[in-house]
Amino acid sequence: MSDHLPIFVFVSPFLAAICMPLIGLNNPGRCRPVALTALGTMFLLSVATLWRILGHGEIRYAFSGWAPPAGIEWVADEIAAIMVVVLSALAFLCLLHTGRETDTELGSRTVPYHAILLTLVSGLTGIVFAGDLFNIFVFLEIAALSGYALVGVSGGRALVSAFRYLIMGSLGASFYLLGVSYFYMATGTLNMADLAQRIPDLLHSKAVIGGLSFMFIGLGIKMALMPLHGWLPDAYTEAPDSVSPLLASLVTKIATLAWIRILYRVLAAGSSDTSLEIIGLLWVVGSLAAVAGSLLALTQQDLKRRFAYGGLAHIGLVLVGVGQGNQTGLAGGLFYLINDAVMQCLLFILVGVIARRYGARTLDDLGRIQLPPPWIITGFVVAAISMIGLPPTGGFFGKWYIVLSAIEKENYVAVAAVLVTTLLTMAYFMQVLERMLRGGQTGPSAQKIETPLQLRLSTGVLSAAIIGLGLWSDRVVQVLLQATSQLGL
Amino acid sequence: MIESRHDSVIVRHLGGGLIPLVQIFALYILFFGQHGPGGGFVGGVMMGTSFILGILVFGPTDRSTVVAKRVAEADGVGLIIFAAVGGLCLIGGGQFLNYAELEIPGLAAPSRRYLGILLTQIGVAVDIAVTAVSIVFSLSVVSGNGDSHV
Numbered sequence: 001m002s003d004h005l006p007i008f009v010f011v012s013p014f015l016a017a018i019c020m021p022l023i024g025l026n027n028p029g030r031c032r033p034v035a036l037t038a039l040g041t042m043f044l045l046s047v048a049t050l051w052r053i054l055g056h057g058e059i060r061y062a063f064s065g066w067a068p069p070a071g072i073e074w075v076a077d078e079i080a081a082i083m084v085v086v087l088s089a090l091a092f093l094c095l096l097h098t099g100r101e102t103d104t105e106l107g108s109r110t111v112p113y114h115a116i117l118l119t120l121v122s123g124l125t126g127i128v129f130a131g132d133l134f135n136i137f138v139f140l141e142i143a144a145l146s147g148y149a150l151v152g153v154s155g156g157r158a159l160v161s162a163f164r165y166l167i168m169g170s171l172g173a174s175f176y177l178l179g180v181s182y183f184y185m186a187t188g189t190l191n192m193a194d195l196a197q198r199i200p201d202l203l204h205s206k207a208v209i210g211g212l213s214f215m216f217i218g219l220g221i222k223m224a225l226m227p228l229h230g231w232l233p234d235a236y237t238e239a240p241d242s243v244s245p246l247l248a249s250l251v252t253k254i255a256t257l258a259w260i261r262i263l264y265r266v267l268a269a270g271s272s273d274t275s276l277e278i279i280g281l282l283w284v285v286g287s288l289a290a291v292a293g294s295l296l297a298l299t300q301q302d303l304k305r306r307f308a309y310g311g312l313a314h315i316g317l318v319l320v321g322v323g324q325g326n327q328t329g330l331a332g333g334l335f336y337l338i339n340d341a342v343m344q345c346l347l348f349i350l351v352g353v354i355a356r357r358y359g360a361r362t363l364d365d366l367g368r369i370q371l372p373p374p375w376i377i378t379g380f381v382v383a384a385i386s387m388i389g390l391p392p393t394g395g396f397f398g399k400w401y402i403v404l405s406a407i408e409k410e411n412y413v414a415v416a417a418v419l420v421t422t423l424l425t426m427a428y429f430m431q432v433l434e435r436m437l438r439g440g441q442t443g444p445s446a447q448k449i450e451t452p453l454q455l456r457l458s459t460g461v462l463s464a465a466i467i468g469l470g471l472w473s474d475r476v477v478q479v480l481l482q483a484t485s486q487l488g489l
Numbered sequence: 490m491i492e493s494r495h496d497s498v499i500v501r502h503l504g505g506g507l508i509p510l511v512q513i514f515a516l517y518i519l520f521f522g523q524h525g526p527g528g529g530f531v532g533g534v535m536m537g538t539s540f541i542l543g544i545l546v547f548g549p550t551d552r553s554t555v556v557a558k559r560v561a562e563a564d565g566v567g568l569i570i571f572a573a574v575g576g577l578c579l580i581g582g583g584q585f586l587n588y589a590e591l592e593i594p595g596l597a598a599p600s601r602r603y604l605g606i607l608l609t610q611i612g613v614a615v616d617i618a619v620t621a622v623s624i625v626f627s628l629s630v631v632s633g634n635g636d637s638h639v
Contacts, residue, residue, distance in 0.1 A: 007575075007585045015572055018565030025562060065587035115565075 005049040006061050006076040009084055010125045012042040013091075017118035024111035031114040032103060036095060038118060042125075043088040050081040054479065060131070069194045073131035078483035079334060080128045082476070083257060086338055087128070089465075090249050090345045091121045097349050097458035098242040101356075105240070106153065113153055120146035120246070124254045132190045133180045133266075136258050137173065140222065144169045147251055151239045161231075161238040168221055168231035176218030182211025195266045203267075212278065215262065222255035225319070226289035229312050236308040241352030244304060248311055249345035253337055256315060260322055264330065264484075283323030283406075287417035289316030294424030298431075301362045303351045306428060307344070310387065313421055314340045320418060321402035324409045331480040332401025338476070339386065339394035339469055346462040347383045350376055353455060366435040375451050379459035380436070384429040386466045389422050394469030401477065494548035504546035511539040519614050523603065529610035533567075533617025540622045549626075557622050564623065567616025574608045 016038030024031045053059060058077040062068055095117065103110050123146060126139030148169065152162030184190055186207040187198045202208045217228070224232040232252070236244050263278070293313030300306035318340065321333030353376060355361045358369040371377070386395035399418060406414040469476065495501055515535035522528030540557040547554055575585045583590025588605025589598050596604065 004579060004585070007579070011572065011576075011585075015569075018568040018572065021562060021564040022566075061584065063585055063587075065584045065589065 002048070002052045002056075003059055003061070005045060005052055006059055006074050006129050009042055009045045009049055009088075010122055010129065012045060013038050013088075013118040013125070014122040017115045017122060020111055020115035020118065024114070028108075028110040029103065031111055032095075032100065035114045035118055036092065039088060039092040039095060039121065042121070043085070043092055046081065046084040046088045049076060050078075050085050053078055053081045061129075068131070069189055069191050072135060073191060073193075074129040075131040075192070076129055078479055079257075079261075082338065082479070083128050083254070084125055086341055087121065087124055087250060087254070090341060091117075091246060093458040093461060094242065094246040094249075094345065094349070096454050097245075097353075099452050099454050102240070102242045109153055113150070116146045116149045116153075117243075117246070120150065120251075124250055127254050127258050131192055133183060133192065133195070133262070134190045136262075137177050137180060140176065140255070140258070141173055143251065143254070144173060144222070147235075147247060150243045150247070151235045153243065154240045158238040158240070161234040165231045165235040172218045172221030172228075174218070175214045175221070179211040179213070179215030179218060182207045182214065186211065192261075192265050196268060199267055212267070216259070216278065219255055219259045219262075223252045223259065223315055224312055225285060225315060226292050226312055229289075229293075232312065233305050233308045236311075236348075237302055237304045241356050244352060245345045245348035248308065248348045249341045252311070252315055253341045256318055256337060257334075260330075260334070263322070279323055279325045281323075283320050283411070283414050286316040286319030286321075286323055287414055289313065290320060290417055290421040291316075291424070294421050294428065298424060298428045301364065303355070303361060303363065303366070303432070304348070306363075306432070307347050307351060310425065310428065311340075311344050313425070314344075314387075317399070317402060317418060317421060320414050321398075321405060324402075324405040324411060324414070326405050326408055327481060327484050328401055328408055329405030330484045331477055332398060332405055334480050334484070335394075335401060335473065335477050336398030339398045339466070342462060342465050342469065343383050343386045343395060346379055346459060346466065347387070349455075349458060349462070350380050350383065353451075363431065363435055366432065367438065372436070373451050375456050375459055377436070379463050381433070382463040382466055384433060386470075388426045388429055392470040393466050394473060395466070397470055397473035397477070494551060495546050501546055504542060508539050508543050508546075511535060511542065515539060515614075519610060520607070522610055523607060529613030530617055532610070533614035534621060536614060537618035537621025540618065541625050544622075544625060558626075560619055560622055564619055567612045567614070567619060570612030570615065571609055574605055574612065578605070 016034055020031055020034070023034050049059075053076060058075060060068070061074040061076065063072040063074070066072070102113070106113050120143055123139045123141075123143030127136055127143065130136045130139055148162050148166045151165055152159045180190065183195065183199075186202050186205050187195055189195055189198065199208065221228045221231075236248055239247060263282075267278075290313045293309050293311075293316055297306050297309035297313065300309055314336070318333045318337045321329045321336060323329070354366075354369075354372060358365075358372065360366050360369045382393065386393035389395045389399040391397075399422065403415055403418050406412070406418070495504070512535075515532050515538075518527040518535060519529060519532030522532065540554070540560065543551075543554050544557055549558070574588075574591070577592045578587045578590050579585055581587075581590035581592035586605075586609070588602040591601040591605045593601065593604065
């Protein structure tokens, strides 16, 4: 039975999503508990999947019983299982932290909101597990379509951002699909394992090179890689406060994971006999994105926008690690990806709370409000320490492995890029912290604003997770190293 | 905006005769999909079209289009059928959607596959029809402040 775990992980949010219109038909208030239950179940199942995979190796799941090259296959390896655990936990906490406020804010949109949120989560799960290129496209679209709807769910200005996101996202998906069709034309198969056997002989074919370029551009838009990031800052800034943590922490990260998977699983980018320049390109693009993203973040007044640009820089850092083409870099990049998801989630939850409860959306507003309660300050400081990359948080160890891999490769430009990014990140966080802490002394002594239990729970768990990922970083990295060792590095 | 029934008595009478025929043909296409061209998607589109035709001819408030309205509320039913077939296959010990293991007692493997594909097609058809109808409702039959059909 444990071989079927990946499908159960997928079905629990998906089933809840498709039942949502019926559940909320008479009483929309029922949607929230059902959605939370589904995500909680999904978390437990994904932990079970991870346990099973760590004990018995990866699960290859052939749908309908058709053998892989002809049928559809899901591959649940260690990386996928860890990612799904992170995904389900973050989705649960994102939904939990807002409390019942979303229901009253959204009004008649409550039912579709919960249905679409769960569809987004199941789409992302599908991308993580998918074992062939076309299914990555299908789930990419499911997740993206839900993303557009979620950005625009509050109406008004958000609709413009959602429309922009829709145009850019559809362009990205089309580019990706075009790339997939080129691959199919050259090889006659879409299954990743099957492709991996046929691609090495075809790497000089123009169809494969063209397809690869299209895929990279398409997924580059999806992962908001500088300079293809145009849609992201607006979408994150205008999205409702309950949605932007989910988008910021998961959507771009999962697209990045899909690209890493294609590079290493299909193209065998790590092995020395394939002279693939794209790996070299990756760290250059990543370094540029990291430095430029942090610089742009420094100039932003709006808090959400500032951290959205910060997120762009962190995607760049992941690619710097992955682009070194050695095992340390790949494991470090993946570890940083996981950390970044948790950090962004906490950061956007806190920014959303500060905006909603204190009305502070920009840097100047921060100086005017009263000192937020210790829960928020502590969470913010933990997130800041991790984003900057100081021990004992996960962010430090992620950067550590990325820098190590660059030194291993004697790639000092990449080392410099990571260090400059660190300094810039410190600069833009110091500005925020300085305003936030100084504001408390001069601000008006307004009425005490209480922090609800579920908010304390989410920020507490996420802060603990950031520190925990740091303290137990060697274990997680060991698992990732073991997982990446099969990729021929 | 569709507000009331069609003005012309000819359209109304012809529509009344045509819609059931379209629906029967849609069902035929759906079940014939097992043996030849056709199947859930096409059958579902035709079924949806017949409902849309009903709304255009008799107006969204007519008693005969009540079904179409209720249908639009049951967005996920087709997918639920689909997931249920997949789940029955899991219970039978096979992979998700492995029809050979469809857990329905008293059936041999070939008829299980037949039934499995048919049920999945019905699920697809319901979903397509509902989607078509709900697109029409959300684009043209806007009621109140436009908030109800988001």
